[in-house]
Amino acid sequence: MAKVRGKNTKPELVVRRALHALGLRFRLHRRDLPGRPDIVLPRHRLAIFVHGCFWHRHEGCRMASTPKTRRDFWEAKFEANVQRDRRNLETLQELGWRPEIVWECESRKADLPDRLQAIVENSSKRDQAAPSSSQEAAD
Numbered sequence: 001m002a003k004v005r006g007k008n009t010k011p012e013l014v015v016r017r018a019l020h021a022l023g024l025r026f027r028l029h030r031r032d033l034p035g036r037p038d039i040v041l042p043r044h045r046l047a048i049f050v051h052g053c054f055w056h057r058h059e060g061c062r063m064a065s066t067p068k069t070r071r072d073f074w075e076a077k078f079e080a081n082v083q084r085d086r087r088n089l090e091t092l093q094e095l096g097w098r099p100e101i102v103w104e105c106e107s108r109k110a111d112l113p114d115r116l117q118a119i120v121e122n123s124s125k126r127d128q129a130a131p132s133s134s135q136e137a138a139d
Contacts, residue, residue, distance in 0.1 A: 011107035012038050012050040018113045024120060033097065035088030044123040047097050049085075053104045057082050061105050098123050 007029055016039060019026060027040045030047075037047035053063035057078050067074050092099040100119050106112060 007038065009050065009052070011052070011102075011104040014107040014112070015039065015048065015050050015102050015116070018116055022113060022117055022120070034091040034095070035085070035099075037092075037099070041120065041123075044120055045097050046120065046123045047092055047099045048119070049099065049101050050107065051085070051101050051103055055081055056085060056101075056103075058103045058105065061103065063105055 016026070016028075019039065019041075024041060027042060029036050029038065030040045033040065033047060035047075035049065038050045039048040040046070041048070051058065053061040054065070055078075058064045066078070089099045102112075102116075106115065109115075
């Protein structure tokens, strides 16, 4: 498992190219955020994780199969990954960030740019709907 890449994977590069084509700028692998999100759009308070379907157990995906050998090991490994992901997502939300997951299988679909655009627009709408702290202080 030491040979398994943690960053700059093919699905991550596809997502980064799509975001860049949409005119968006971002930061990569910010260590100061829980879970070290793959892509961070600070202006939108958006943290994007590009998850591999196999390692992060994408439900219903054919790429999320469990190896037949050493089944106990793999099930424990996958469960630990899922629990860690859940903790990181919750912590990011508590810190005021909006975490999003883009699955490896989604990075292969033609509608990826549309989905990313929707994620960013939804994030922007949420920001506009929430009153800023300076407005609250003025009231």
